[in-house]
Amino acid sequence: MSLINRLLYQRFPFHLVEQSFWPILVSFSLLNLTIGAVAYMHGYPNGGLIFTLGLALTIGGMILWFRDIIIEGTFLGCHTIEVQKGLILGFILFIISEVFAFLSVFWAFFHSSLSPAVEIGGIWPPQGITALDPFAIPLLNTFLLLSSGAFITYGHHALIQGDRKGAIFGTLLTIVLAVIFTALQYIEYSEAAFSISDSIYGTVFYASTGLHGIHVIIGTIFIAVGFFRILNYHLSTNHHVGFESGILYWHFVDVVWLFLFISVYYWGGN
Structure with missing residues (x-):
């Protein structure tokens, strides 16, 4: 059949x-x-x-x-109501698994930074490492990412209220800000005075920020697919579970970045 x-x-x-x-x-x-x-x-x-x-x-x-x-x-x-409930539950479980993935990276960071080993001079950052200025590109990226979270929320509420122009504007601006964020992080990596092989500091720095960067790219793809579907009238005011899942993922990326900025860039770089 x-x-x-x-x-x-x-x-x-x-x-x-x-x-x-x-x-x-x-x-x-x-x-x-x-x-x-x-x-x-x-x-x-x-x-x-x-x-x-x-x-x-x-x-x-x-x-x-x-x-x-x-x-x-x-x-x-x-995608009936029952199917949508299952999709939402599955995506929430996926987000929980992502939380534990980042938890392992933060665990490695705090394990090494709170009690630095003698092999790295007993200090954090280790001797010979010039940490990045948290109030340069990282602060700008924080502003961009938080702004993108606000705009995607605006686009979501506009879609629910039937405001097509608002939904398109909010989603498109989120994608633009996400691309700028990724480009700035590439510039930051290019100008960094240390690599992933420079002691445990370089390893946990690139492991944490790089893992987050990959999630930003994936989240951008999710939001871009939702934007494509809005343009093609695929989403309605009460039937857009895929778009909502992408927004939930994006807010998760926002929250993780706040922890990264405070712990890795600000506290861990001073």
Whole structure:
């Protein structure tokens, strides 16, 4: 029985997901992307080519996967109230898992900074490390990220109230601020006087801020997909669970950055 026929005759509100090729494709694409990135960083031949291929396959797989989910939720009516409840619960559990991922990084930071080992001079930052000025790019990025959180909230409320222009404006401005944030963090990395291999300070600094930077990029993709769907009239005032999930993810990224700025940049750099 085809998906459309099954939806017409099923007597329950849940969505039985069809078999899809995209999860396995994205999984192997990410593996290829990781291998290529490591090979490129260590100077192996064709590392950049493998990385580029993995990136292209990952982006392509994500686009096709997103397309199928949009079709299911927008045009086939698969995302009923019960399905939306399950999606929201699943996303909340995903956010909780992300909290523990960052918790492990903060644990490593405070374990090393609160009681510096003699091997690094017994001080924090370690001897020979010139920490970044927290009131330069980090402070500007804090302003940008918090502002983006306010604008995406404005866009969300505008969508709920049926204000299409407000929803488009708030979401678009959030994307612009997110891109600027990422560009400034790249500049910050380029101008830093230490690398990830410079003692435990460099390791925990780049592990924490880099992990957050990856989450900013992923969150930007989530918000961009929501922006695309708003432009194409996919979202209604009471049916936009994917957009709400992206907003929840973005607020999580905001909160994590506040902890990073206060602990890693301000307290840990002085």
